[in-house]
Amino acid sequence: xxxxxxxxxxxxxxxxxxxxxxxxxxxxxxxxxxxxxxxxxxxxxxxxxxxxxxxxxxxxxxxxxxxxxxxxxxxxxxxxxxxxxxxxxxxxxxxxxxxxxxxxxxxxxxxxxxxxxxxxxxxxxxxxxxxxxxxxxxxxxxxxxxxxxxxxxxxxxxxxxxxxxxxxxxxxxxxxxxxxxxxxxxxxxxxxxxxxxxxxxxxxxxxxxxxxxxxxxxxxxxxxxxxxxxxxxxxxxxxxxxxxxxxxxxxxxxxxxxxxxxxxxxxxxxxxxxxxxxxxxxxxxxxxxxxxxxxxxxxxxxxxxxxxxxxxxxxxxxxxxxxxxxxxxxxxxxxxxxxxxxxxxxxxxxxxxxxxxxxxxxxxxxxxxxxxxxxxxxxxxxxxxxxxxxxxxxxxxxxxxxxxxxxxxxxxxxxxxxx
Amino acid sequence: xxxxxxxxxxxxxxxxxxxxxxxxxxxxxxxxxxxxxxxxxxxxxxxxxxxxxxxxxxxxxxxxxxxxxxxxxxxxxxxxxxxxxxxxxxxxxxxxxxxxxxxxxxxxxxxxxxxxxxxxxxxxxxxxxxxxxxxxxxxxxxxxxxxxxxxxxxxxxxxxxxxxxxxxxxxxxxxxxxxxxxxxxxxxxxxxxxxxxxxxxxxxxxxxxxxxxxxxxxxxxxxxxxxxxxxxxxxxxxxxxxxxxxxxxxxxxxxxxxxxxxxxxxxxxxxxxxxxxxxxxxxxxxxxxxxxxxxxxxxxxxxxxxxxxxxxxxxxxxxxxxxxxxxxxxxxxxxxxxxxxxxxxxxxxxxxxxxxxxxxxxxxxxxxxxxxxxxxxxxxxxxxxxxxxxxxxxxxxxxxxxxxxxxxxxxxxxxxxxx
Numbered sequence: 001x002x003x004x005x006x007x008x009x010x011x012x013x014x015x016x017x018x019x020x021x022x023x024x025x026x027x028x029x030x031x032x033x034x035x036x037x038x039x040x041x042x043x044x045x046x047x048x049x050x051x052x053x054x055x056x057x058x059x060x061x062x063x064x065x066x067x068x069x070x071x072x073x074x075x076x077x078x079x080x081x082x083x084x085x086x087x088x089x090x091x092x093x094x095x096x097x098x099x100x101x102x103x104x105x106x107x108x109x110x111x112x113x114x115x116x117x118x119x120x121x122x123x124x125x126x127x128x129x130x131x132x133x134x135x136x137x138x139x140x141x142x143x144x145x146x147x148x149x150x151x152x153x154x155x156x157x158x159x160x161x162x163x164x165x166x167x168x169x170x171x172x173x174x175x176x177x178x179x180x181x182x183x184x185x186x187x188x189x190x191x192x193x194x195x196x197x198x199x200x201x202x203x204x205x206x207x208x209x210x211x212x213x214x215x216x217x218x219x220x221x222x223x224x225x226x227x228x229x230x231x232x233x234x235x236x237x238x239x240x241x242x243x244x245x246x247x248x249x250x251x252x253x254x255x256x257x258x259x260x261x262x263x264x265x266x267x268x269x270x271x272x273x274x275x276x277x278x279x280x281x282x283x284x285x286x287x288x289x290x291x292x293x294x295x296x297x298x299x300x301x302x303x304x305x306x307x308x309x310x311x312x313x314x315x316x317x318x319x320x321x322x323x324x325x326x327x328x329x330x331x332x333x334x335x336x337x338x339x340x341x342x343x344x345x346x347x348x349x350x351x352x353x354x355x356x357x358x359x360x361x362x363x364x365x366x367x368x369x370x371x372x373x374x375x376x377x378x379x380x381x382x383x384x385x386x387x388x389x390x391x392x393x394x395x396x397x398x399x400x401x402x403x404x405x406x407x408x409x410x411x412x413x414x415x416x417x418x419x
Numbered sequence: 420x421x422x423x424x425x426x427x428x429x430x431x432x433x434x435x436x437x438x439x440x441x442x443x444x445x446x447x448x449x450x451x452x453x454x455x456x457x458x459x460x461x462x463x464x465x466x467x468x469x470x471x472x473x474x475x476x477x478x479x480x481x482x483x484x485x486x487x488x489x490x491x492x493x494x495x496x497x498x499x500x501x502x503x504x505x506x507x508x509x510x511x512x513x514x515x516x517x518x519x520x521x522x523x524x525x526x527x528x529x530x531x532x533x534x535x536x537x538x539x540x541x542x543x544x545x546x547x548x549x550x551x552x553x554x555x556x557x558x559x560x561x562x563x564x565x566x567x568x569x570x571x572x573x574x575x576x577x578x579x580x581x582x583x584x585x586x587x588x589x590x591x592x593x594x595x596x597x598x599x600x601x602x603x604x605x606x607x608x609x610x611x612x613x614x615x616x617x618x619x620x621x622x623x624x625x626x627x628x629x630x631x632x633x634x635x636x637x638x639x640x641x642x643x644x645x646x647x648x649x650x651x652x653x654x655x656x657x658x659x660x661x662x663x664x665x666x667x668x669x670x671x672x673x674x675x676x677x678x679x680x681x682x683x684x685x686x687x688x689x690x691x692x693x694x695x696x697x698x699x700x701x702x703x704x705x706x707x708x709x710x711x712x713x714x715x716x717x718x719x720x721x722x723x724x725x726x727x728x729x730x731x732x733x734x735x736x737x738x739x740x741x742x743x744x745x746x747x748x749x750x751x752x753x754x755x756x757x758x759x760x761x762x763x764x765x766x767x768x769x770x771x772x773x774x775x776x777x778x779x780x781x782x783x784x785x786x787x788x789x790x791x792x793x794x795x796x797x798x799x800x801x802x803x804x805x806x807x808x809x810x811x812x813x814x815x816x817x818x819x820x821x822x823x824x825x826x827x828x829x830x831x832x833x834x835x836x837x838x
Contacts, residue, residue: 024443026764058697065697069688073754076761079687095761125700132725133703136557136656234653237555268498269488278477278484281544284552306551335492342495342514345445350769 004348004370006358007197009204013213014185017204018362020192020354028193029093029355032106033363035216036181037086038159045169047127047161050083052177054123055115057081061108065119068105075102083159085293087363088181093352096194100203103189107207110182117171127166134160138403139285139304142231142239146300146401147291149229150243155221155293185213190359193351221296228400230407238310238404240303240317244395246290248297250364255377256389257290261299262336263328264288264321269335275320276303282313288321292364299395307405314408318398325394327387340378344371423767423789425777426616428623432632433604436623437781439611439773447612448512448774451525452782454635455600456505457578464588466546466580469502471596473542474534476500480527484538487524494521502578504712506782507600512771515613519622522608526626529601536590546585553579557822558704558723561650561658565719565820566710568648569662574640574712604632609778612770640715647819649826657729657823659722659736663814665709667716669783674796675808676709680718681755682747683707683740688754694739695722701732707740711783718814726824733827737817744813746806759797763790 008018041048058065072079072092079092090109094102134140148156189204247257265272265288276286283305291298301321305313347353348371361368402408427437460467477484491498491511498511509528513521553559567575608623666676684691684707695705702724710717720740724732766772767790780787821827 025768027768066688066693069686069693070750070754073686073688073758076757078761078765093765095764098761122698122700126696126703129696129700129703129723129725132655133723136654136723138555235555236551267488267492269485269492274485274488277545277548279541281541281548284545284548304548304552304555306548331489335489338495339492342497342517345514346497346512349444349446 004372006368006370008362009201011184011205011209013209013211014187014215015208015211016188016362017201018188018190018358018368019195019197019200020358021195021197022193022351022354025194025351026096027093027351028096028099028191028195029091029351030099030103031089031091031190031355031359032110033188033190033359034088034110034182035086035186036088036177037084038157038161039085039154039219040177040181040216041157041161042173044165045161045173046157046165047159048169048173048177049088049181050130050159050161051123051127051166051169052174053081053083053088054126055119055174056109056113056178056182058116058119058123059114061112063105063108064114065116071105072102075105077102085155085157085159091355099191099193099195099200103204103207111211113178115171115174115178120171120174124166124169127161128163131160131163131166138233138235138237138239139302142241142401142403143300143302145229145231146241146243146399149225149401150298150399151293151296152221152224154219155296180214181216183214184208184211185215188359188362190355190362192354192358226397226399228402228407228410231401231403233403233405235404236307237304238307238402238408240305240310240314240408241401242301242317242321243298243399244397245393246297246299247393248292248295250292250295251297253389255381256386257297259333259336259378259381259386260324260328260390261288261290262340263332264324266336267339271320271324272301272317276313276316280312280316282309282316286317310402310404311408315411318411321395321398325390327390328383330383333381333383333386337378337381341375344375347371423791425787425789427781428620430603430624430628432628432630433606433634434627434630435607435781436620437607437609437777437787438614438616438619439777440614440616441612441770441773444613444770445515446512446770447515447518447610447614448510448770449518449522450508450510450609450774450778451529452607452609452778453507453529453601454505454605455507455596456503457576457580458504458573458638459596459600459635460573460576460580461592463584464580464592465576465584466578467588467592467596468507468600469549469578469580470542470546470585470588471593472500472502472507473545474538474593475528475532475597475601477538477542478533478535480531482524482527483533484535490524491521494524496521504574504576504578510774518610518612518614518619522623522626530630532597534590534593534597539590539593543585543588546580547582550579550582550585557652557654557656557658558721561660561820561822562719562721564648564650565660565662565818568644568820569717569818570712570715571640571643573638574715599633600635602633603627603630604634607778607781609774609781611773611777645816645818647821647826647829650820650822652822652824654823655726656723657726657821657827659724659729659733659827660820661720661736661740662717662818663816664812665716665718666812667711667714669711669714670716672808674800675805676716678752678755678797678800678805679743679747679809680707680709681759682751683743685755686758690739690743691720691736695732695735699731699735701728701735705736729821729823730827734830737830740814740817744809746809747802749802752800752802752805756797756800760794763794766790
């Protein structure tokens with residue numbers, strides 16, 4: 001493996017710069033995480049963080065809406081933005097030589113957006129379209145509903161909001177949200193690629209060190225609803241989404257937990273893929289994944305299957321998931337280790353992947369796990385400690401959301417209520 | 420830019436090895452293109468190539484179905500397979516040190532598959548599930564129907580087949596398809612990453628040089644249907660798919676054509692994104708892309724929008740598309756050039772991306788366009804030659820497929836017929 005150097009600098013206003021030089025690359029990537037996600041939306045105005053994220057990109061500093069986009073294209077930036085539960089994120093990849101100029105543009109996005117009222121309705125339409133697109137994506141719909149119920153509010157809240165809540169958002173709401181939440185305390189700028197850290201540190205300092213902090217307060221989640229839930233929908237397919245409590249990324253046992261989920265779901269020799277898809281041909285898609293919201297962990301499993309085979313799919317899925325508490329096998333773990341390590345090698349070659357990971361690590365851990373460190377943790381895993389872990393928190397008390405023609409029945413007999 | 424070396428070797432049986440050493444990488448990727456796509460399916464047995472592709476991966480050589488998957492996981496291979504119109508493709512990425520062993524496994528996939536009859540029904544279910552999944556993906560459904568009509572059969576045929584055609588496929592069909600079409604003439608093995616070409620050439624020779632060729636005959640397409648078509652479907656969203664004749668990848672004018680499509684659709688300052696999504700907030704997704712099937716070119720444009728704004732979206736879309744025949748502007752071209760070049764830099768850093776591109780180039784051109792060569796072509800483009808090109812083949816006579824609650828009306832007054 002290439003050696004990994006992680007460098008960081010904390011500015012006085014609470015902004016953190018964290019970077020990984022990858023000197024063999026001609027490209028660079030950045031990821032800016034602002035603690036300005038949908039969880040901070042006011043009651044009745046869900047979707048505000050996302051709407052604000054849309055509006056700050058419609059002109060900033062010296063650039064109007066059109067010039068802003070053209071400027072990024074002239075810099076050759078492949079850029080993205082999104083609002084999640086905790087964060088608003090701006091990211092991009094470009095020639096390493098254009099990194100500083102690109103960050104200068106993003107200084108203005110964060111600090112000097114025009115928030116043009118004349119474009120408010122256009123921005124609102126974009127938010128509507130995102131919501132409609134999800135309405136038509138049935139697996140996402142089922143999983144979103146499951147997260148809402150499992151995590152309560154705001155932890156289970158999706159940043160898109162609803163047609164009703166977006167309709168109720170006005171210009172003043174956008175301006176207020178931006179003023180309150182676009183600030184440096186807890187904000188992370190992560191950069192990876194062909195960079196010079198000292199020059200970058202000075203440049204980021206120049207752009208941001210007079211930005212006034214206004215730290216956000218933690219918000220407790222409440223209102224979890226457990227048990228089964230059905231969303232009636234005419235379709236050839238039935239969507240099945242299951243959740244149960246898991247271990248968060250920041251927890252010391254995370255990689256034991258992650259390995260057990262890996263045996264269930266990573267790759268085509270995984271239990272779910274093999275048993276549910278290949279051997280029984282029950283579905284096209286099946287997976288389980290470890291999810292963290294702040295310091296709360298969960299496992300979410302999903303399968304999209306034909307209506308006719310949906311009950312059988314649910315039965316087999318629950319059976320396979322439950323069986324993991326009996327432990328994983330040596331051969332499963334060996335294969336998984338190879339797969340993890342192979343994945344690491346590919347990740348360490350991509351600056352986009354690294355910028356995203358170091359931002360997210362810094363946010364969750366206050367430090368970065370290098371790929372070397374993760375590789376060592378994985379190499380050190382053994383069947384005994386994983387099995388001890390899974391026996392202590394077996395998958396059970398599944399929360400279920402189904403979407404399709406008819407509700408399904410959980411084997412343990414809990415009745416499925418309708419929406 | 421890193422220097423690019425493209426190496427190739429043609430074996431006596433018609434198999435081609437083409438490779439790009441990327442010595443700074445610890446990973447490698449391969450892409451095997453077999454001329455065994457869905458266009459070669461027998462009448463009434465559409466989906467046979469795809470079903471065969473599923474079955475050859477259920478045990479081969481010394482490995483049964485389960486061992487095959489485990490072996491790939493032990494090698495740390497992230498692998499994929501698919502059938503398209505022209506090809507069945509197998510690809511993967513892994514540690515460069517595992518490349519030879521991985522190719523040895525794929526020798527058996529291609530040459531010694533078990534095609535176990537006991538798993539035929541499981542394989543059939545997987546094919547069904549793929550079809551059902553597309554049924555629920557409304558944009559893909561609309562675009563598939565458009566391709567069927569625009570290109571006729573087999574050029575417009577999707578490799579998935581239908582529930583009916585998959586139901587009619589038997590064990591003998593799979594065996595016959597494999598025997599006839601899994602052969603070396605016209606097959607391409609493309610490799611990129613941390614490789615030693617001479618050793619690779621010898622290894623591939625050992626694996627494949629006694630494989631008997633059985634070249635496929637070209638098939639002419641026929642049965643194109645033009646004009647508008649509506650698929651009734653209850654949804655909040657309406658899918659709009661448009662096609663018109665374009666220029667194929669192998670054509671000398673391709674990059675002029677591609678640049679015009681880029682001005683329309685590449686990135687957020689593109690005309691479609693700006694005019695249709697940002698300025699008017701009409702839709703969440705809109706794009707136009709250059710499509711090649713063999714030596715036939717087309718442009719396919721798509722927008723997913725709310726039912727209420729669908730007619731307006733279609734009107735604006737057609738207007739923006741038509742306007743390209745008046746030419747592109749200097750500033751649009753300059754930005755596009757930067758964007759293309761920036762994209763090249765990122766591509767040249769990924770062995771997966773390179774393996775895929777060199778396979779596809781070899782297939783379409785009988786040679787590889789290096790990124791340097793493409794960069795030079797793009798740098799040499801000027802507004803005059805692009806505008807001459809677009810004036811000579813303006814977007815017109817659009818073929819339209821809509822999917823949603825109600826048909827839409829083309830401004831030129833051609834009535835929309837229902838499915």
